[in-house]
Amino acid sequence: MNKDQVKGVTEQVKGKVNEAVGKVTDNPGKELKGDLQQGAGKVQKAYGDAKEDAKDNAKRNAP
Template sequence: MNKDQVQGRFEETKGKVKEVAGKILDNKEMEIKGNVQKNIGKAQVGVGDVKEDIKEAKKTC
């Protein structure tokens, strides 16, 4: 697991919490910001996954 994967999962979790809190508090702005943060975290995890795949591919060559 690399830095991008860890940080991405952390951002994804924070975004999900913020999104749920926005729903509970009926705060659309907070809900939207949480959703955006969650999706940014997912993208960062994806970048980290690609980096790991590249690193693994280099090991097998």
Template sequence: MNEDQFKGTAKQVKGSVKEAIGKLTGNERTEAEGKAEKAAGKVQDSVGDAKEGVKRTIDRI
């Protein structure tokens, strides 16, 4: 697991918690922020996956 994957996963978890808190409290803004943070985490996680794939390919060469 590289740094991007770790940080992306952490953002997803934080976003999920924030989204849940927003739903429980009826705070639409907090819920939306959580969803946005979760999406950003998924993107960062995907970047980390791509980096790992490139690294594996280079290691094979």
């Protein structure tokens, strides 16, 4: 697991917390912030996943 994957998952968790707090406190701004954090986290994790896949493929195809 690389740093982008870890940061992406962390951002998703923070986003879920912010979204839940926004719902409980009836704060649409906080809820939206949580949604955006989750989206950003998913993108960062996907980037990290792609980097890992590329690294794994390079190792497999190395002479």
